[in-house]
Amino acid sequence: MTHRKLEPHEIEDALNQLNTETSQDWTIENDKLSKTFKFKDFQHAFGFMTLCALYAEKQDHHPEWFNVYNKVKVQLTTHDVSGISPKDFDLAKKMEAFAN
Numbered sequence: 001m002t003h004r005k006l007e008p009h010e011i012e013d014a015l016n017q018l019n020t021e022t023s024q025d026w027t028i029e030n031d032k033l034s035k036t037f038k039f040k041d042f043q044h045a046f047g048f049m050t051l052c053a054l055y056a057e058k059q060d061h062h063p064e065w066f067n068v069y070n071k072v073k074v075q076l077t078t079h080d081v082s083g084i085s086p087k088d089f090d091l092a093k094k095m096e097a098f099a100n
């Protein structure tokens, strides 16, 4: 296995780091790394989801998400370890890049 479940203090540190580097909007909700991205319209939201989907397939690591019009709520977790792993933080950073 190339990843492991992070300890609570590791999640805290990685979350602070992620929020410093990006938008300050990431939280832990239901033990998942969570953020609601907001776009100009559906076309931009779906463009973002398309980029994420291609990356997720390549990494074999897939987001849980919920889209309504211009909003995409993402909840990242690693099913293999029943928790948050470094793969979730990697995907979160990519998502930030794809959203810009």
Ligand SMILES: C[C@H](O)[C@H](O)[C@H]1CNC2=NC(N)=NC(=O)C2=N1
Residues within 6 Å of the ligand: 060, 061, 062, 063, 077, 078, 079, 080, 081
């Ligand atoms: C068989 C396949 O490699 C696994 O089920 C992958 C697919 N995508 C995945 N995505 C996520 N988020 N967590 C996983 O543990 C996971 N496992």
